[in-house]
Amino acid sequence: MATLTIERKPKYERIINILAIVIPVAVALLLGIRQKIDLGTWTKVLPHIIGVINTLTAMLLIMGFYFIKQKNISAHRQAMTGAFVLGAVFLVCYVLYHISNEATPFGGKGFIRPVYYFLLISHIVLSIGVVWFVLRAVYYGYTNQIAQHRKAVKWAMPIWLYVSVTGVIVYLMISPYYV
Numbered sequence: 001m002a003t004l005t006i007e008r009k010p011k012y013e014r015i016i017n018i019l020a021i022v023i024p025v026a027v028a029l030l031l032g033i034r035q036k037i038d039l040g041t042w043t044k045v046l047p048h049i050i051g052v053i054n055t056l057t058a059m060l061l062i063m064g065f066y067f068i069k070q071k072n073i074s075a076h077r078q079a080m081t082g083a084f085v086l087g088a089v090f091l092v093c094y095v096l097y098h099i100s101n102e103a104t105p106f107g108g109k110g111f112i113r114p115v116y117y118f119l120l121i122s123h124i125v126l127s128i129g130v131v132w133f134v135l136r137a138v139y140y141g142y143t144n145q146i147a148q149h150r151k152a153v154k155w156a157m158p159i160w161l162y163v164s165v166t167g168v169i170v171y172l173m174i175s176p177y178y179v
Contacts, residue, residue: 006142016139020132027091031098039100046097047104047171047178053090054167057083061161077141083160084138107177116173123166130159 006012064079106116133156140149 006139008143008145012139012143013136016132016135020135023091023131024128027095030095033099036101037099039096043097043100044178046093046101047175050090050093050097051168051171051175053086053093054164054171057086057090058161058164058168060086061157061164065157080138080141084134087134104174104177104179106174108173112173116170119166119173120170123163123170126159127163127167130156130163134160 060079060083064076064083067073067076067079106113106120108116133152137149137152137156140146140152
């Protein structure tokens with residue numbers, strides 16, 4: 001099987017820097033729209049799909065880590081590419097759900113409430129910051145800039161894994177309150 005390699009160009013790093021800003025800003029702007037768009041009742045299933053996507057992403061990240069420790073670069077690349085693709089699918093599903101449905105309030109009481117909000121807020125903040133690291137890690141991996149790839153991954157991997165796992169936990173905590 002041939003290995004895809006991207007040509008190394010300075011403009012790609014500029015594009016990564018732009019995307020790392022544009023993606024979170026665009027999502028925030030879309031989520032800030034008060035008037036919801038009627039896309040149909042099918043969008044009610046999206047939080048459940050998002051929960052599955054986050055679970056699969058976390059699994060692929062762990063598998064990718066395992067494969068690289070085993071020096072199985074091909075399997076590592078496939079797992080990480082799968083995680084990246086799922087990240088893109090997640091983003092589309094997340095935006096579609098939130099532009100078409102009102103936010104679901106968390107109904108938990110007592111000690112669980114601050115735990116939920118801590119996980120939710122840390123999840124959101126880190127999901128914004130991890131975009132830059134993930135884009136750089138993928139770019140460096142596909143351009144065979146292994147030293148830079150490793151530097152980016154030192155940040156990208158733990159943050160991305162935390163975001164994926166907390167996404168699942170937050171989903172499980174709020175899922176009883178979906179209407």
